[in-house]
Amino acid sequence: MKDIFFCPEESNFYSNCLENFVIRNCKKSELVVEFGSGDGSPVINSLLRNKFDGVIHGFELNSSAWKVANSTIDEYDLTNKYIIHNSCLFNSSQPDADYLVANPPYLPAPDNDIYMPLLFGGVDGATITNELLSLDYENVLVLISSFSNPISTLNLAKQNGYCVSNFMVLPLQFGYYSSDPKVKKHIEKLRRNQMAFYSGDYYFLAGVLFKKCQDSVIDLSNQLAQVMTNL
Template identity: 55%
Template sequence: MLISSKPLKDVFHCPEESNFYSYCLDTLVLNHCAHHQVILEFGAGDGTPIINSLMRTRFDGKIHGFELNPLAYKTAKSNIEEYELSDKYIIHNTSFFDALRPKAEYLISNPPYLPAIDDKIYQPLLHGGTDGSKITRQLLTLGYENVLVMLSSYSNPQGLIEFANSQGYRTADFTVTPLPFGYYSSESKVKNMIAELREKGMAFYTKNIYLLAGVLFTQSYKSTPDLSSELSQVITSL
């Protein structure tokens, strides 16, 4: 398993979350991909989750990762080269939304989902708007047929699922894990906003634990039955 040595304020670092993202990528996407498919990733970070997945699976397509943080980009590029995966995992140090992106069958992301009144937090690039779902909603407006995202129980999960449905997406599959509040989510500015969201019925958690779901949204109606209701029940169960 790759471990970033960069300071927590410089490059996102949460092994538990990164490992879960990688597991979701394996089970919900890579193990079901046809040959030579193209995948786009919003927010590559240090590249650890994708590298671990590529080392475990037989995926033979290409993943294009987009990362704004220059230090995270350099770390990811170095890690990719070290594991000789440059032919499968291509990193771009540019804005995903502004880039000329190749055509792809999947969009994947562990998107920013920290709710806060503004982005003046430990890592501004982890800011997900006032309810934590802003960036994920943007990704769901881009029209990709299949979108794998991490969905937090304290970031207006019901509202996000309803928004996905309004964009023509159904929940094809999902998996959920409990996670402890960590370095970034324990910042007072973030915790205060999470508490406000809970008062409005938009955040679900216990004193120390929240739920994180890996969710595969699809616009394909050849998939299994829509699991949106089941997902909503599970992610709001705390």
Template identity: 30%
Template structure:
């Protein structure tokens, strides 16, 4: 299937800036959704989503992935989120788009689910995890905190043992350390899509912006004048991956290699 035949078209943003505990960035959501769609369809021979489905770490309001499920016949997604409010919104989104037969979201700890028999039968995870770097979680939207370097949850996901990860990697959240850890665990970058984004309200919060400036000055990532790059990458442990594009990915994230 050519992904251009079923391109993801997201609705206009709701205007929600996190007042009810949700994050809404139309550009990032569209980039994430299309990237997941393209990577899954282009690498269907490598990633067994058609027979196993995929798991999702942190479904949020499900807007992005619900549109992917609607666009890609045969795709099933099992999402998990620790926020009851997010799960409620996700289920409404899924119902509104009519994909409830192929997309489910449950309340709970993803990593506990990963250790369950169902989790053991799934080899592919998609995730756009919290990645705001800050000294602590006392920020405008604590749900977006990704630890000191912003990559805490990605590093934990790498260690969970899944064979295929489609994950968002921002340029200011120490992506070089993330990819080094991935390589040590046997992952290769099959491919990726990168996009430049402007700092939003959460990245621009003085406490966060100052921390990002310190991290990037120390070589733990890259950020421009109020901008950064996010890549959605397919990391795989499959020996069938034709090449490792880790170096290309770091260059796309504006890092020297």
């Protein structure tokens, strides 16, 4: 369906990040909040592969994606583990949770008149990611693109008291959405201003676990910045 985000490689990567950085670290009945659940497949796949005693509350604006997600949740009898609300997290009461997780919209463009407007991440692509890091959750897992002003996100996270606790990186080819001529041209402009990093048709997508800084957290921010800009 054209009005639902579809990129199996990216969804599988998000699922792997969820499993490695969140689900397998949950020792009790943790509550997880998810921004932008889409069709729900990354979380559903993770829940089917792992034991998880908590509850994930997802928020998804796209009604078509929300309906597909709930149908699959019902099919796999996960209604007590994964609850998706057809609303925006930013406009909700923002439930208390141990983790906030998201594969947020990160496409940079002058405006949201692109193939799929809900994938618009602001002029530099980092707007929504940076908003999520301003909600003050203890642990935040987000996917960050190397062409979406990643250094601004790392700087903002530091200002908000976060350290990079762990990360995984996936090289990805520009796909259907990022190859939209309007988007690609804008990314080229960002690159000239050292706000986007890519090589040929490839960019990096990083799954990053941010934790509120404390003595026990080793900060990997500098290592991540080197990886993301080394293109």
